[in-house]
Amino acid sequence: MQADLLHDFIVVGAGSAGSIVASRLSEDGKYSVLLLEAGGWDRNPWIHIPLGVGKTITNKKVNWAFQTEPVPHLGGRSVYLACGKVVGGSGAINGMVHVRGQREDFDGWQEAGCTGWGWGDVLPYFRRSEDHYLGDTPLHGKGGPVSVTKSRTPSVLCDHFIAAGINAGLERNDDFNGENQDGIGVYDHTVRRGLRSNSAIGALRAARRRPNLRVETGAHVERILFDGSTAVGVAYRDAGGNPRRARASREVVLCSGALNTPKLLMLSGVGPPAHLQAHDIRVVSQNEEVGRNLQDHLAIRVVCKTRDPITVNDELRSWWRRLLMGARFVFQRQGPLTFASAHAGMFFRTRESEPRVDAQAFLMPFSVPGIGQYPHPFSAFTVSVTQSWPSSRGRVELRDANPLTPPAIHPNHLATEEDRQFFVRAIRKVREVLATSPMDGMVAEEYLPGKAVTTDEQILDYVRNRSNTIYHPCGTCRMGSDPGSVVDPALRVRGVKGLRIADASIMPRITSGNINATCLMIGEKAADLILATHADHSAA
Known part of the structure; x- marks a missing residue:
């Protein structure tokens, strides 16, 4: 084995939060940072073409591709x-x-004991993470690593969908990230000039040229190294499968996500003692909640055939339209290849008694038989609906003590009657909007779940059989001020020293919407918390 690498900080995971953490910690050149990423560089062109999501969502070369x-x-x-x-x-x-x-959402985090994570505390970090099309405003930021834009060429379905929603009683909302979330409108997208934007592109690409930042890809971290109860480094396999060790003189920061971070903690001896002992793992620190509190957004699709050939399905079915689509992308950075997954959407209440919106819907100008599959051979679009705050809770566990074995993921979707009844109400509301003018004039027929599905039990059976997650796992290393929480509000792992977590796993409760923006915020805030700690130590 080669000699141990020594750095001030080790960051595990170059995802949305990890790329920002590594970039910020290395920014002033004062500290040496090692960033370890199990995957490779983002050279696959389909990563950067927005419509390429369909090509990467099941590609194991860029995807852990977990099964629950x-x-x-x-x-x-x-x-x-x-x-x-x-x-x-x-x-x-x-x-x-x-x-x-x-x-x-964030004021609720604060009320739950996450001091410093209320809306007023996190807004500056949301703003700092983005380069927003509205510029520098009280709610939005300019010059950040991730571009936030509206679609240059939205689907023609958008205007009809929004008009139908308004006619069905919703308010128009031109900024779901503004003062209020509820209403119907067009989504913001992390796209820059027709190409994907993310923190690796916007922050890490420039930062990796710094001499004090080392980025190692194909590096599979197997466990955290402890000296007593202090994290002092990590053991990992490099891209060639060779065992390596790296030492951190200051801190190890886990940014591996809500599935891999609790797995790594447990492999390293931090977690429920009975579970660790069952796998012959020495207990470094007991914490029953590591891997618990798993939350995710389950979604169900309503698919409608259209009267006219106006969907992405039609673009991909015709060779000359595919040729035109490619030309528009190459020469203008416009057209369907620049489409994010959903254009328009709505946040709504599934019943009047709800104190605030409890549902989110996505209009997608295409339809597919299944995840990562080619679109249907007919003109169709999809409206997918999800629950803002599912009450069901799952868990992540080890299958064995082998670091290469995927975690055992128990999402426990629809475990509560509250969650089950939500989807019945939500599908009825989506159907109401789609049956309202002018959307009703565009729909030839409802393909899924189909007009024969009408009763509450039939709708619920459809949800049980056809729903899927939209990949927002979080909460498995819960932040809080109580002793049972996995991390404190400074993101320090309880029971040990020199170890923090900065990813979706720290979220005490899932946010009402796609969670990537929150992960960017967590990365920005985590970097400040870490730098403040070591600035104080340096001053002392």
Whole structure:
């Protein structure tokens, strides 16, 4: 084995948060930083072409491509879980819809004991992470690593969908990341001049030229190294499969995501003692909640055939339209190849008694038989709907003590009656909008779930059989001020020293929307927390 590498900081995972953490920690040249990423560089061209999501969402060269354990309330189905295994992480393969969530999400974190994570505390970090098309405003930022834009060439379906929503009683909302989230409108996208934008492209690409930042890809971290209860480094396999060790004189920062971070903690002896002992892992620090509190956004699709050939399905079915589509992208950076996964959307209440919106829907100008599959051979679009705050909770566990074995993921979707009844109400609301003018004039027929599915039980059966996650796992290393939480509000892992977590796993409760924007914010805030700690130590 080669001599140990020595750096001030080791960051594990070059995803949405990790790329920002490594970039910020190395920014002033004061500290040496080692960034370890299990995947490779983001050289696959489909990563950068927005419509290429369909090509990368199941590609194991850039994707962990996890499968859950059988889910009892989904009829025992195993659910596919995409998770980025590439520089950029899930921010390199996601649908590029940029949603922060509601201010009440973060005020709720604060009320739950996450001091310093209220809306007023996190807004500056949301702003710092973005280069927003509205420029520098009280709610948005300019000059950040991730570009936030509106689509240059939205689908013609958008205007009709928005008009139908307004006619059905929703308010128009031109900024879901503005003062209020509720309403119907066009999504913000993490796209820059027709190409994907993420923190690896916007922050890490320039930062990797710094002499004090080392980025190593193909580096699979197997465990955290402890001296007593202090994290002092990591053991990993390099791209050639050779064992390596790296030492951190200051801190190790885990940014591996809500599935791999708890797995790495448990492999390293931090977690539920009975579970660790069952796998012959020496317990370094007991914490029953490592891997618990798993949350995700389950979604169900309503697919409608259109009267006219106006969908991406039609573009891809015709050779000359595919040729035109390619030419528009190459020469103008416009057209369907620049489409993020969803154009328009709505945030709404599924019943009047809800104190705030509890549902999110996505209009996608295409339809597919299944994940990563080629579109249907007919003109169709999709409206996918998801629950803002599922009450069901799952867990992540070890299958064995082998670091190469995927984690056992138990999402526990639809475990509560509250969650099950939500989807019945949500599908009825989506159908109401689609049956309203002018959208009703564009729909030839409802393909899925189909007009024969009408009763509550029939709708629920459809949800059980056809729903899928939209890849927002979070919460498995919960932040809080109580002793049972995995990390404190400074993101320090309880029971040990020199170890922090900065990724979606720290979220105590899932946010009401796509979680990538929140991961960017977590990365920005984590970097400040870490730098402040070591600035204080240096001054002392």
